[in-house]
Amino acid sequence: MNMDQANPYTSSYGRDARAGLRDIAPAAIAAIPIGLLFGAVAVAKGLTPAEVALMSALVFAGGAQFAAIETWISPAPIVALAFGTFLINVRHVLMGASLSPKVRMSRGEKFLAFFFMTDESWALSERRALDRPVTGIYWAVMAAVLYFNWLVSTTLGAILGSFLGDPARFGADFAFTALFIGLVAGFGKSRVTFVTVGVSAAVAALVHHFIGAPWHVASGALAGIGAAYFAAGKEVYA
Known part of the structure; x- marks a missing residue:
């Protein structure tokens, strides 16, 4: 007997994991040039590759990181950076309130899971919630893929920044716009x-x-x- 047939929970977890990977793959691929661009811009502003990696790991917010690096000086204007980041990311409060009733997670799991919320994972989860449940494993796969993809691509961009030159000449500066156009189009x-x-x-x-x-x-x-x-x-x- 097939193990998936014997254990419906295994089958469900497997399907949800594959669905999360399938749904997030295009966004993850589109985010690579954005991450490379951020890493290159960050080292041009004076950050080291290690500092870029730490920033991506702790902040994990592309829009806020770009806004911060655009106004980056030494010493860093901490209050201004914090306020700007708050304004950019305050939308996550509304996104979390919208998505929270639709995900199958405990309150504690949501607090942890929503740290990894991005516009992409939120939009894809909202779209999935229109006709099927958003499970913890579906969310976890999407979050893990995007998180490590962002961490690796920004760090790689920082390491290769001096060799890449101006990323805009490759069209990388349009990747953000193209990604969000695709997400919006998916809502019908x-x-x-x-x-x-x-x-x-x-x-x-x-x-x-x-x-x-x-x-x-x-x-x-x-x-x-x-x-x-x-x-x-x-x-x-x-």
Whole structure:
């Protein structure tokens, strides 16, 4: 008798693990040039490869790390860096509140698991939750792949930074944008999605133009939430 047939839990764990690996693979591949780019930029700002690796391991937030390294000087402006990081990552509070009821994990497991939350793992989990459960093993596989992929690619970028030259000439600076376009497209083509993405993008672009980073991230997120609330309400009562 096949062991997977004898033990349905083994079969379920195996399927969820494979699903997590399958779903996160494109995002992980797309994140490699972004990680290389960050490592190269970081060493150009004066960080060592060891410091880049430590930053990626402890922070694990691409957008916040790029924002921090753009304003990096010596000595580092700790308060300004912390405030900027908070503004960029405050969206994770809303993302966690949205995803928490949909994942099959205990409260303690969620606190640990959500440290590894990224825009990619959140978006893929939300999409999966539309028609099937988000289990701990599914989340763990996605989180592990992205975490080690980011750690290795940023460290490698730091080591090879002087040999890579300007990563923009390879189109690496567009990788972030292309990755998020793919994630948004995966949510479907409903009116609510179009309104939410459109309002969020417009507000973020305007704030970035007139005020600057990192305010555009929080502004776009809050505008998108408000747009989604009103659009969904109108759709229900239409």
